[in-house]
Amino acid sequence: MRHAVSLLALSLLAAPALANDATGLDAGDIATAETLREQAMAGSAAWDIVESLTTEVGPRLAGTPADARAVAWARAKFESLGFDKVYLEPVTFPVWLRHREQAAVLAPAPQPLVVTALGGSVGTGGQPLQAPIVEFATLDALKAAPEGSLAGKIAFISNRMERFRDGRGYGPAVGARSNGAVEAARKGAVAVLIRSIGTSHDRFAHTGVMRYADDVPRIPAAALSNPDADQLVRLLGRGQEVTVSLDISAETVGEYTSHNVIGEITGRELPGEVVTLGGHLDSWDQGTGAIDDGAGVGITMAAGALVGKLGQAPRRTVRVIAYANEEQGLFGGKAYAEARAAAGEIDAQQLGAESDFGAGRVYALRAGVDPAAWPVIVKIGEVLAPLGVVTEREGGSPGPDVGPIVAKGAPWAQLAQDGTDYFDYHHTPNDTLDKIDPKALDQQVAAYAVLAYLAAETEVDFGRAPAAPAK
Amino acid sequence: MRHAVSLLALSLLAAPALANDATGLDAGDIATAETLREQAMAGSAAWDIVESLTTEVGPRLAGTPADARAVAWARAKFESLGFDKVYLEPVTFPVWLRHREQAAVLAPAPQPLVVTALGGSVGTGGQPLQAPIVEFATLDALKAAPEGSLAGKIAFISNRMERFRDGRGYGPAVGARSNGAVEAARKGAVAVLIRSIGTSHDRFAHTGVMRYADDVPRIPAAALSNPDADQLVRLLGRGQEVTVSLDISAETVGEYTSHNVIGEITGRELPGEVVTLGGHLDSWDQGTGAIDDGAGVGITMAAGALVGKLGQAPRRTVRVIAYANEEQGLFGGKAYAEARAAAGEIDAQQLGAESDFGAGRVYALRAGVDPAAWPVIVKIGEVLAPLGVVTEREGGSPGPDVGPIVAKGAPWAQLAQDGTDYFDYHHTPNDTLDKIDPKALDQQVAAYAVLAYLAAETEVDFGRAPAAPAK
Numbered sequence: 001m002r003h004a005v006s007l008l009a010l011s012l013l014a015a016p017a018l019a020n021d022a023t024g025l026d027a028g029d030i031a032t033a034e035t036l037r038e039q040a041m042a043g044s045a046a047w048d049i050v051e052s053l054t055t056e057v058g059p060r061l062a063g064t065p066a067d068a069r070a071v072a073w074a075r076a077k078f079e080s081l082g083f084d085k086v087y088l089e090p091v092t093f094p095v096w097l098r099h100r101e102q103a104a105v106l107a108p109a110p111q112p113l114v115v116t117a118l119g120g121s122v123g124t125g126g127q128p129l130q131a132p133i134v135e136f137a138t139l140d141a142l143k144a145a146p147e148g149s150l151a152g153k154i155a156f157i158s159n160r161m162e163r164f165r166d167g168r169g170y171g172p173a174v175g176a177r178s179n180g181a182v183e184a185a186r187k188g189a190v191a192v193l194i195r196s197i198g199t200s201h202d203r204f205a206h207t208g209v210m211r212y213a214d215d216v217p218r219i220p221a222a223a224l225s226n227p228d229a230d231q232l233v234r235l236l237g238r239g240q241e242v243t244v245s246l247d248i249s250a251e252t253v254g255e256y257t258s259h260n261v262i263g264e265i266t267g268r269e270l271p272g273e274v275v276t277l278g279g280h281l282d283s284w285d286q287g288t289g290a291i292d293d294g295a296g297v298g299i300t301m302a303a304g305a306l307v308g309k310l311g312q313a314p315r316r317t318v319r320v321i322a323y324a325n326e327e328q329g330l331f332g333g334k335a336y337a338e339a340r341a342a343a344g345e346i347d348a349q350q351l352g353a354e355s356d357f358g359a360g361r362v363y364a365l366r367a368g369v370d371p372a373a374w375p376v377i378v379k380i381g382e383v384l385a386p387l388g389v390v391t392e393r394e395g396g397s398p399g400p401d402v403g404p405i406v407a408k409g410a411p412w413a414q415l416a417q418d419g420t421d422y423f424d425y426h427h428t429p430n431d432t433l434d435k436i437d438p439k440a441l442d443q444q445v446a447a448y449a450v451l452a453y454l455a456a457e458t459e460v461d462f463g464r465a466p467a468a469p470a471k
Numbered sequence: 472m473r474h475a476v477s478l479l480a481l482s483l484l485a486a487p488a489l490a491n492d493a494t495g496l497d498a499g500d501i502a503t504a505e506t507l508r509e510q511a512m513a514g515s516a517a518w519d520i521v522e523s524l525t526t527e528v529g530p531r532l533a534g535t536p537a538d539a540r541a542v543a544w545a546r547a548k549f550e551s552l553g554f555d556k557v558y559l560e561p562v563t564f565p566v567w568l569r570h571r572e573q574a575a576v577l578a579p580a581p582q583p584l585v586v587t588a589l590g591g592s593v594g595t596g597g598q599p600l601q602a603p604i605v606e607f608a609t610l611d612a613l614k615a616a617p618e619g620s621l622a623g624k625i626a627f628i629s630n631r632m633e634r635f636r637d638g639r640g641y642g643p644a645v646g647a648r649s650n651g652a653v654e655a656a657r658k659g660a661v662a663v664l665i666r667s668i669g670t671s672h673d674r675f676a677h678t679g680v681m682r683y684a685d686d687v688p689r690i691p692a693a694a695l696s697n698p699d700a701d702q703l704v705r706l707l708g709r710g711q712e713v714t715v716s717l718d719i720s721a722e723t724v725g726e727y728t729s730h731n732v733i734g735e736i737t738g739r740e741l742p743g744e745v746v747t748l749g750g751h752l753d754s755w756d757q758g759t760g761a762i763d764d765g766a767g768v769g770i771t772m773a774a775g776a777l778v779g780k781l782g783q784a785p786r787r788t789v790r791v792i793a794y795a796n797e798e799q800g801l802f803g804g805k806a807y808a809e810a811r812a813a814a815g816e817i818d819a820q821q822l823g824a825e826s827d828f829g830a831g832r833v834y835a836l837r838a839g840v841d842p843a844a845w846p847v848i849v850k851i852g853e854v855l856a857p858l859g860v861v862t863e864r865e866g867g868s869p870g871p872d873v874g875p876i877v878a879k880g881a882p883w884a885q886l887a888q889d890g891t892d893y894f895d896y897h898h899t900p901n902d903t904l905d906k907i908d909p910k911a912l913d914q915q916v917a918a919y920a921v922l923a924y925l926a927a928e929t930e931v932d933f934g935r936a937p938a939a940p941a942k
Contacts, residue, residue, distance in 0.1 A: 055705045058582030066581070110537070111529030111759070114900060201905045202673055203758070227903040231759070234526045287674070288582070288702070429585060432698040434672045 022375035024459030032457075033383045033450045036306055040446035041387075045305060047438040049077060049298035054288040054433050061285040062325035063095035063256035070281050071259050074297070074322040078263030081305035083320070085266055088259035091324035091335040095256045096120050098285060099249035101222060103193075106130060106243045109235060113228045115193070116205035116286065116428075117248045118177060118221040119328055120212070124191070128247035129154075129220065131190050135236050139176045145187045154191045154244055155184035158229055163199040167357065167419040173197050177208050177223065185216040191246055192221045195229035200424035203227045207284050207427045209328050220248045258282075258324040260332045263301070265308040267317040267456060272345075274317045275455040276352040277304055277448055280326030280401060287431030291422065294433075296355035296399075297322050299441060303448035307456070314456035316350055323401040326356065333401030337408055349410035351455040351462050354399025355444065358426065359436040360418035362389050362447040366396025367413040368406065370463020377413070380454045384447055389415070411462035413455070415447045493846035495930030503928075504854045504921045507777055511917035512858075516776060518909035520548060520769035525759040525904050532756040533796035534566030534727035541752050542730050545768070545793040549734030552776040554791070556737055559730035562795035562806040566727045567591050569678075569756060570720035572693060574664075577601060577714045580706060584699045586664070587676035587757065587899075588719045589648060589692040590799055591683070595662070599718035600625075600691065602661050606707050610647045616658045625662045625715055626655035629700055634670040638828065638890040644668050648679050648694065656687040662717055663692045666700035671895035674698045678755050678898045680799050691719045729753075729795040731803045734772070736779040738788040738927060743816075745788045746926040747823040748774060748919055751797030751872060758902030762893065765904075767826035767870075768793050770912060774919035778927070785927035787821055794872040797827065804872030808879055820881035822926040822933050825870025826915065829897070830907040831889035833860050833918040837867025838884040839877065841934020848884070851925045855918055860886070882933035884926070886918045 053073060060070040071088065078086040096119055103113040117123075133156040136142040142155055157176040162169035176194045184192040196206035205223045212218045224232065235242045261281060267273065279296020283289020304320035307313075323332030333354075340346050351369070365384055367377045374393075381391030397403075398412035406412050425431045455462070524544060531541040542559065549557040567590055574584040588594075604627040607613040613626055628647040633640035647665045655663040667677035676694045683689045695703065706713045732752060738744065750767020754760020775791035778784075794803030811817050822840070836855055838848045845864075852862030868874075869883035877883050896902045926933070 051705070055702060056580050056709075058576075058580055058702075069580075105529075109527050109529055109540075201903075203899075203901045203903060204674070227901075227905050230905060231526060231529075231903075234522070238527075428674075430674045430698075432672075432674060432702075434698050434701060 023379040024376060025379055025454060025457060029454065029457045030383060032310065033454050036449040036453055037383060037387065037446045040306060040442055040449050044302045044442045044445035045081065046298040046302040046441040046445045047436065049301050050290060050294040050436060051433060052077065053294045053297060054290045058288050059285045060281065060283050060289060062093060062258060062282040062328055067258050067282060071261055074261035074281055077301060078261065081301060082308045083263030083265060083304065085264040087262055089262065089335065089339055090257050091260055091332050092255055092257045093325050093328060093331040094252050095254055096252045096328060097250060100247065102247045103222065104245045105235065106245050108240045108242065114203050114205050114225040115222040116207045117250045118210040118223060119207055120210050120252065121221040121248060121250050122218045123249045123251065124220050124247055128245045129191055130243060130245045132241045132243050133193065133232065135233065139180060139183060142183050142187070148188045150184060151188035153189055154193055154246065155180070155187070155189040156232060157192065157194045158233055160195060161197050161199055161423060163420065163423070165418055165420050166416065167422060170197065170423065177210055179211070181210055181219050181221040182213045182216055185219045189219060191219050194223050196223040196225055198226065198423050198428065201226055202424070202430060204428035204430050207286060220246060222246065222248060260324050260336055261322040263304060263320045265304060265313050265318040267315050268313045269315040271317050273348050273350050274319045275350050275452055276319045276321055277452055278321035278323055278401060279355050280332060281322040282325045282327055284327055284427050286429040288433065289431060290433045291358040291431050291435055292426045293326070293356045295359040295436060295441065299355045299444045300448055302445045303452055306445065306449045307453050314453055316456040318452045318456050326401055330400050330404060334404045336401070337404035340405060341408055346405070346408050346410060349405055351411050351413050352398060352402040352405060353413045353415060353448070353451060354402045355415070355448065356399045357417045357419050358422035359440055360420065360422065361440045361443050362387065362415040362417050364416040365389055365391045365413065366416060368398065369411040373460050373462045376454070376458050376460050380451055383450050383454065387443055387446055389447060409464040411464065413451060415444070415451060417444065494850040495847060496850055496925060496928060500925065500928050501854060503781065504925050507920040507924055508854060508858065508917040510777060511913050511920050515773045515913045515916035516552065517769040517773040517912040517916045518907065520772050521761060521765040521907060522904060523548065524765045524768060525761045529759050530756045531752065531754050531760060533564060533729060533753040533799055538729050538753060542732055545732035545752055548772060549732065552772060553779045554734030554736060554775065556735040558733055560733065560806065560810055561728050562731055562803050563726055563728045564796050564799060564802040565723050566725055567723045567799065568721060571718065573718045574693065575716045576706065577716050579711045579713065584715070585674050585676050585696040586693040587678045588721045589681040589694060590678055591681050591723065592692040592719060592721050593689045594720045594722065595691050595718055599716045600662055601714060601716045603712050603714050604664065604703065606704065610651060610654060613654050613658070619659045621655060622659035624660055625664055625717065626651070626658070626660040627703060628663065628665045629704055631666060632668050632670055632894060634891065634894070636889050636891050637887065638893060641668065641894065648681055650682065652681055652690050652692040653684045653687055656690045660690060662690050665694050667694040667696055669697065669894050669899065672697055673895070673901060675899035675901050678757060691717060693717060693719060731795050731807055732793040734775060734791045736775060736784050736789040738786050739784045740786040742788050744819050744821050745790045746821050746923055747790045747792055748923055749792035749794055749872060750826045751803060752793040753796045753798055755798055755898050757900040759904065760902060761904045762829040762902050762906055763897045764797070764827045766830040766907060766912065770826045770915045771919055773916045774923055777916065777920045778924050785924055787927040789923045789927050797872055801871050801875060805875045807872070808875035811876060812879055817876070817879050817881060820876055822882050822884050823869060823873040823876060824884045824886060824919070824922060825873045826886070826919065827870045828888045828890045829893035830911055831891065831893065832911045832914050833858065833886040833888050835887040836860055836862045836884065837887060839869065840882040844931050844933045847929050847931050851922055854921050854925065858914055858917055860918060880935040882935065884922055886915070886922060888915065
């Protein structure tokens with residue numbers, strides 16, 4: 001819906017400058033956005049926020065005591081940054097715990113392997129599982145194996161993720177992680193090992209969530225580091241049977257209620273209409289969740305805080321959301337969308353954006369909005385252009401936690417980041433603060449602050465989103 | 472000693488070309504060396520050798536079953552490469568075993584830490600040790616602490632190694648690893664944690680040997696990865712006491728006799744005079760010992776094999792040595808030197824070189840020889856120049872395993888390698904085959920083959936070494 005009547009009435013009251021019809025923004029709005037951009041580029045709070053989260057909380061696997069510490073941290077941080085309304089919304093999910101994981105080649109060349117249990121995996125029953133491995137070049141090759149052909153064996157999926165700036169190598173590769181256990185179990189396998197869904201040569205295994213199906217046994221699932229996967233390929237290439245030992249202790253134990261932590265800069269005219277920014281507060285357990293997604297939390301908190309420090313708030317509310325448990329199934333994003341639907345607030349969602357692709361610079365603006373609102377996106381893109389950001393009419397997708405509300409019709413924007421090295425670090429012990437360039441964070445804060453401010457200030461309604469293109 | 476009489480006699484017999492008086496080399500010798508260089512650059516056996524060692528044996532901590540597998544591998548590899556004499560010499564040393572290592576911050580921000588026990592460390596007595604940490608910027612700062620001031624505390628030495636092409640950041644930093652436990656124990660500490668002696672931001676802790684003294688208690692010693700050391704520094708910087716849990720299981724158990732594995736290309740005229748190349752066969756346990764020192768073994772085996780494939784062997788014997796247990800105290804190099812001394816063969820050592828600085832390209836030739844033999848080094852350098860190698864009159868040092876025989880007077884040469892990234896990987900789980908550029912290995916094989924051939928072919932005696940400059 002549009003708010004033409006109320007906006008018209010208000011603009012007649014305030015009317016400091018003439019708003020452009022198509023963008024709903026006037027020269028003063030653009031000047032304010034440019035000031036926000038330059039303030040952020042001169043040095044934002046983002047790095048300090050990430051430093052605080054990753055140092056004082058550290059890793060924060062959903063459902064662990066660190067989850068509660070992270071929620072308390074986020075609430076206090078929003079308050080200290082001057083958000084005028086700070087609150088929690090409950091998010092409930094099953095709790096998965098990693099206790100131990102070890103693997104080794106037993107024969108023909110005994111040596112340890114670097115592995116990590118995939119999120120959600122069962123354990124090996126209190127003792128190491130020992131079995132020969134059978135390699136499949138892809139998940140599809142595993143699917144094509146004869147029924148029962150893997151009885152007593154470990155399936156090893158060896159496909160390698162490719163590196164791209166936009167991370168598009170992830171999609172084709174990640175099926176091995178998500179569905180490898182189900183497909184391997186269908187063929188009778190006792191476990192599945194995958195090459196990490198990651199791009200570096202460092203000897204870190206990448207964790208990440210996997211799933212089971214009710215009609216096949218739940219078998220343990222783990223990822224090997226790229227060098228370890230290479231090693232198994234070399235050993236298998238010598239034509240001998242390769243036997244591996246896999247010892248995983250992990251369990252899914254009950255439910256936990258964490259929280260989406262929300263900070264708002266209340267809109268001066270249309271407080272019930274919201275522009276949302278966010279990142280996810282949880283992380284995997286191995287690193288300190290600096291790039292995934294301390295960066296997103298820091299960037300969007302800092303951007304929101306900058307908007308909050310303006311002489312007056314924008315027309316609409318700017319809402320920054322630190323989502324709970326993104327990693328294990330977008331629980332925070334789903335809970336947020338369901339709560340809005342239950343409250344009849346879907347139409348109040350004006351534009352949603354999430355930063356969850358690391359700490360690299362923003363290079364493109366994309367959006368899913370009513371075509372009538374596209375001139376606003378173009379205008380926002382003009383203010384972002386000095387940051388090296390181009391506006392792209394096609395493609396893009398909302399961030400993971402924005403997806404559920406977009407599925408209910410909410411419009412979205414994407415500030416696409418350079419993710420060239422994102423999959424070198426994500427979901428590994430190596431996701432630590434030192435991987436972040438503070439200046440790159442400032443550029444992102446600049447982009448998010450401009451986006452949030454202008455989207456909240458414009459008189460134009462972003463409408464309902466066209467269906468988001470598949471990523 | 473010189474062999475002027477016999478060489479003169481032989482050169483009168485063979486005399487295909489006129490040897491230059493100062494270099495003892497003729498044009499045919501240089502042409503042969505150039506051919507060796509070009510053969511190596513066109514593709515050597517080195518990468519395949521390293522691939523074989525790191526895949527089929529993997530990590531090979533001295534004194535473990537993998538040590539014996541490595542010795543058997545090296546013997547078979549020398550034989551398959553056409554060395555005409557292959558034999559073992561015993562090397563005995565204490566056995567140190569790593570069983571387990573874990574650490575965590577307990578307060579104020581509970582989180583795991585990535586650590587590795589230092590080689591030789593005792594354990595924590597079967598249970599985690601929990602104590603506050605006290606930071607020292609350097610080993611010297613720790614030495615300056617008052618007696619008893621660390622009672623019940625863990626000393627944390629936070630100095631950072633600097634990166635240089637020639638690795639000269641290692642010396643000033645490594646004292647914290649070697650002597651940290653002794654100095655911390657003198658002040659009453661219950662354990663010592665050091666920042667890894669390494670240059671990368673990757674979350675790997677670098678192991679390496681440490682020592683104890685008889686007059687102070689033996690306390691556990693471990694290294695933190697660089698990101699983990701940064702994290703402790705940040706936590707301490709907040710002014711609160713930081714308590715750490717450290718759980719190490721490790722032990723020194725009896726002695727083991729391994730072997731230096733030796734392959735020779737027997738000299739055609741002076742078989743009792745030897746030019747030695749080598750690398751060390753053992754590795755730390757965490758990686759597969761690809762750059763430290765599979766590379767050195769592969770390079771020098773391949774270089775020796777190339778010389779062995781010439782139509783005729785050089786005058787002197789070329790001896791390639793895969794040294795035992797370098798990592799824990801140069802045991803192989805010491806045993807080699809002692810065996811030569813016992814047999815009265817020190818004077819038979821014509822020139823010794825070791826490759827133990829990773830897999831980077833060679834950029835300089837240096838030597839410790841009788842000044843009368845310097846023209847030979849210059850001539851060798853001329854043949855190496857197309858490889859990007861410069862000859863340097865000053866500086867340099869023999870490789871670690873060559874040191875003990877140099878201390879007894881043997882001459883040495885150094886083919887200095889680019890070690891810019893060496894300390895990113897060495898002594899970590901990340902020391903794996905993928906870190907090696909096969910073309911860089913070929914360049915090194917070219918350099919070692921030229922060095923070995925010309926040093927073995929020249930009529931000039933390299934004399935006794937000037938004292939090696941301190942590294």
